[in-house]
Amino acid sequence: MTTVPDHIEDLLRHQAPRVLGALVRRYGxxxxxxxxxxEALVAAATRWPAEGVxxxxxxxxxxxxxxxxxxxxxxxxxxxxxxxTVAARTAPDEWLAPAADRPPxxxxxxxxxxxxxxxxxxxxxxxxxxxxxxxxxxxxxEIARAFxxxxxxMTRRISRAKQTIxxxxxxxxxxxxxxxxxxxxxxxxxxxxxxxEGYASTAGPxxxxxxxxxxxxxxxxxxxxxxxxxxxxxxxxxxxxxxxARRPARxxxxxxxxxMAEQDRGRWDxxxxxxxxxxxxxxxxxxxxxxxxxxxxxxxxxxEAASPADTDWPQILALYExxxxxxxxxxxxxxHAVAVAMVRGPxxxxxxxxxxxxxxxxxxxxxxxxxxxxxxxxxxxxAARRHYLAAAQRALSLPQxxxxxxxxxxxxxxxxxxxxx
Amino acid sequence: MKYMILLxxxxxxxxxxxxxxxxxxxxxxxxxxxxxxxxxxxWAEVVESGEAVDAQGLTAPVHARRVRLVDGVPVATDGPYAxxxxxxxxxxxxxxxxxxxxxxxxxxxxxxxxxxxxPDDRWYVDVRPVADNAEESLA
Numbered sequence: 001m002t003t004v005p006d007h008i009e010d011l012l013r014h015q016a017p018r019v020l021g022a023l024v025r026r027y028g029x030x031x032x033x034x035x036x037x038x039e040a041l042v043a044a045a046t047r048w049p050a051e052g053v054x055x056x057x058x059x060x061x062x063x064x065x066x067x068x069x070x071x072x073x074x075x076x077x078x079x080x081x082x083x084x085t086v087a088a089r090t091a092p093d094e095w096l097a098p099a100a101d102r103p104p105x106x107x108x109x110x111x112x113x114x115x116x117x118x119x120x121x122x123x124x125x126x127x128x129x130x131x132x133x134x135x136x137x138x139x140x141x142e143i144a145r146a147f148x149x150x151x152x153x154m155t156r157r158i159s160r161a162k163q164t165i166x167x168x169x170x171x172x173x174x175x176x177x178x179x180x181x182x183x184x185x186x187x188x189x190x191x192x193x194x195x196x197e198g199y200a201s202t203a204g205p206x207x208x209x210x211x212x213x214x215x216x217x218x219x220x221x222x223x224x225x226x227x228x229x230x231x232x233x234x235x236x237x238x239x240x241x242x243x244x245a246r247r248p249a250r251x252x253x254x255x256x257x258x259x260m261a262e263q264d265r266g267r268w269d270x271x272x273x274x275x276x277x278x279x280x281x282x283x284x285x286x287x288x289x290x291x292x293x294x295x296x297x298x299x300x301x302x303x304e305a306a307s308p309a310d311t312d313w314p315q316i317l318a319l320y321e322x323x324x325x326x327x328x329x330x331x332x333x334x335x336h337a338v339a340v341a342m343v344r345g346p347x348x349x350x351x352x353x354x355x356x357x358x359x360x361x362x363x364x365x366x367x368x369x370x371x372x373x374x375x376x377x378x379x380x381x382x383a384a385r386r387h388y389l390a391a392a393q394r395a396l397s398l399p400q401x402x403x404x405x406x407x408x409x410x411x412x413x414x415x416x417x418x419x420x421x
Numbered sequence: 422m423k424y425m426i427l428l429x430x431x432x433x434x435x436x437x438x439x440x441x442x443x444x445x446x447x448x449x450x451x452x453x454x455x456x457x458x459x460x461x462x463x464w465a466e467v468v469e470s471g472e473a474v475d476a477q478g479l480t481a482p483v484h485a486r487r488v489r490l491v492d493g494v495p496v497a498t499d500g501p502y503a504x505x506x507x508x509x510x511x512x513x514x515x516x517x518x519x520x521x522x523x524x525x526x527x528x529x530x531x532x533x534x535x536x537x538x539x540p541d542d543r544w545y546v547d548v549r550p551v552a553d554n555a556e557e558s559l560a
Contacts, residue, residue: 148464150473254450255457392439396480398457401439402450409442 004045011057012041013218016137019061021109023069024172030116031162032072033065034134040065041137110135111226112174114219117161118186121168126161127190128197133158135222136215146211147197184227188236188292191220195240199247213244224279234283235293241276242299245269257403261308273303294323313342330356334370346378365394369404376411385411423474423516423551424523426530430510432502435481446539455534463529467515472526478511514551523548 004012016037023033040061054060117131132138138146144154175183198212220237227233249263280296298319305311317339323332333356341349353371372387388408395401436444438453467473482502488495502508517523527548535541 145468148468148476150468150475153475252450254454256450392441393483396484398439398453401441402453405440405442409440 003049005049008045008048008053011053012044012061013137015058015061016041017110017113017135017222019058019065020134021113022062023065024113024116025109027069027073028172029069029073029166030172031159031166032076033069034162036065036068036072037061038133038139039068041139108174108226110222112172114187114223115175115183116165116170116172118183118190119165119168119170120183120186121164121170122161124190124193126157126164127186128194129154129157130161130165131190131219132194132215136219138211138215142211146209146215184230184233187223188220188232191216191223192236192292194219195243199243210247213240213247216240217244229286231283231286231288232290232292234279235290235296238276238279238283238296239292239299241272241279242296242303245272245276245303255399256406257399259403260302265306268303273300276300277304289322291323291327294319294326298323311342313339317343330364331366334366338370338374341374341377346374349374350378365391365396365400365404368394372404372407376407381411382413385413422519423514424520425549425551426513426515426523426527427509427547427549428478428511428513428530429507429545429547431507432482432504434510435483436504439481446536448536452534452536459533463533464513466529467513467526472515472517472522474514474516476511476513479509482506482508520548520550 019040020033020037023037024030027033043064044057044061048054114131114135117134118127122130129143132143132146133140140154140158141151143158144151147154174180195213195216198209198214198216217237217240220233220240224230224233224237245268246260246263248269249265249267250258252258276296277300280293280300283293284297298316301312301316301319317336320332320336320339324336333352337349337352337356340352350371353367353374356367368387368391372384372391375381375384375387385408388404388411392401392404392408395404433444437446438448438456440448440450464473464476483500485501485508486497486499487501488497490496515523515526517526527546530546531544533544
């Protein structure tokens, strides 16, 4: 799809989940319908640039995908006669007329499709791959490239996910009321994971994988449009925008990490910050406050500060205290300790760390890194240096190790022989 | 036929790339960036040609744990490697037409950039055919 003009590609990605949703709602067969839609997308990507975009793009895609689905169902009938009868009974023309005339249903279909792709029966890797392909409109090759795996691997992952859905007999329908919150929670988590994979890129040196952060933001926007009243959806979208806004300043020319306090704030994306702040400001007063909203509010306070010194740490600390009540994980407790240090002084933060260490110490470099920072703030340079080195020893990624060694190097060893040991 | 390209490194190499004080030869951030970029584009070509199966890098030997039987009980110990001992640092599995082709892919790694003045006579990778019936176990 590399030569497809942007406006057509955007249009296709926008239409893909709607077409697939409509197809699956009417005929079931998620796995075959998904293949049929992919083929329709490829056909459109080949023909539209040359022939022009048809007047009703969704109708065009539905027609092509439906025909293809008929073919696939017929082929399938060689093996499974029963299904063939059902497929053969439905004339393609009957399939199509209502869809294009029922635009409101299209958005519901997209949401149902998302719930289906993030079904708890699937592995997280399967949920992510399927969501990107079925709802995000990415080709298998694009998803494989983004995750740096061979296309064959990604093809297997996607088809396994589709088989799981087919085998579990999950109906194409919105989840029942009792299940709704949990399923929406799963959808938001998958979107969050996609974003993180692109932002805190584990593979590759300097490639923050913008195709993944971009897809995550696009999909979350879509969910926000479908559920504008949901505070956590708005919170997640705000969190992504406010985090992604800092990306341009987050790595140096050689791909090294630049901590927030040292970033050139002029390079932050002002438009994304404004949008994120607006979203979270509107969402916060509207009822139960969830973890995404809280994290977005914290991110907003960081982004709003003109300089590190201007950061509203008391407010951030207050938000972390609320967050702790919902999510008592080691990472949140660690961040809370930093906030405590910034408000009440490094020693108070170090006390918090002592309480946390026992559980979190093994295997994770972050408690040591935070301790080192706080010791440096407290003026204990020697202990700080030792903890930076200890953190570097524990850190698994090269950029992190380089960052921690560089911090240690700023604090010259006293007369300690064998500082390299 | 599948072949595994094995890459080797010592704790000392890892330390040098991580900018550990006193480690020799010192790698600058730029050196590391160049190498990472080179490795990525090397592998991207293999993915593009359809010969890629799987690739993984391993973290430094210092993170290794060895599990062995002591008096009949499995016991795990930390970091069993000497600093200069070369151990597996990563692998790439390719699926290609011939052993020669796999060697050709591996040989492109000889152009991997390294800090100026670093001798390259220590450079090597191993290419080994994968036993057949491991088919499809990866993904």
